[in-house]
Amino acid sequence: MGFHGFAKAELVLELGLNSSSMAENTRKPTKKPYLSFDHPHEPSLSLALSGDSYGGAGGGSSFSNASVKRERDVASEESERGGANNTCGEDGEEDEDGSVNGRKKLRLTKAQSGLLEEAFKLHTSLNPQQKQKLARDLKLRPRQVEVWFQNRRARTKLKQTEVDCEYLKKCCKRLTDENQRLRQEVHELKTQKALQPIYMQMPAATLTMCPSCEQIGDTNPASKNIPFTMAPKRDFFNPYSSSSAAC
DNA sequence: TTCGTCAAGAAGAAGA
C-alpha cells in the first residue's frame, strides 16, 4: 500500500531522531535520566562473579528455581571457560532470613548500551560469530547479547507500531473531517437546488426571455408541461438581435 | 524469532 509506505518513510525518520538512546528519550522529559551510571549502588559489570555466587537458591526468590538454575549453570560454564561473567553484580547477598536468593538484575553500563545500540544500528540480528565477538567486547555472555537484541527488536517494533497507530489515527481524523465537510457541501447544494424556481434548474442554453414581456421561454419541444415557449439562446448583449425570442 | 510476561531497579510523588 503506497499510503503505508509513505507512513513508514515518515516514521522511520521520526524514529531515527530518537535513536541515540531509546531508553532515555522515551522517558518523560521532567524526569531525571533514568539510568544513573555513577550511582554508588549500580551493579558494576566489570565485577566478575563465579558461578557459585548464587549459592543456594532458597525460598523467597521471585524467580523460579529453574531460571535461577539456568543462570547459575550458564555462569558456571562461563567461569569454567574463564569468560567474563557480570550478570549479577551483587548476587549471592544474603537476605534477611539468611537465604541466598538475591539475583540482582543486570544493568548495562552506558558504554555497553552504547556499543549494543551501535551494533543494532548495523544489524538488527546477529549471526553466531557477531554475537560471540560482541559478547567478548562487552564482557557479557552471548546469551545476554542475544536477549538484548531480542528485546531491542521487540521494543523497536512496539515503538514503530505505536507511531504507526498515531499516524493512522491522524489520517482517520483528517478523512472523517473531510467526509463531514463534503457531506455538508452536498447537503447545501441540494437545499439550494430545491429552493430554486424550476426554470433555474434547467440548462441555461434552453432558456430565453421575451424582450417585450420579459417572460421566460423554452425552445425545447419536449418541455410541453412548461407554460412558456423557448427560443434559441438570446444574445445577451443585443436584445434586438435575430436570435431573440418573441412571445 | 517473536510475543507475552515477570520482576528488578530507578526515580518521582505524596504523605507523615
Next chain:
DNA sequence: TCTTCTTCTTGACGAA
C-alpha cells in the same frame, strides 16, 4: 528527611 507507593524501563525467560 524518610518511607511508601506508583510508574516506567529493561533484563530475562518460556511458549509458540
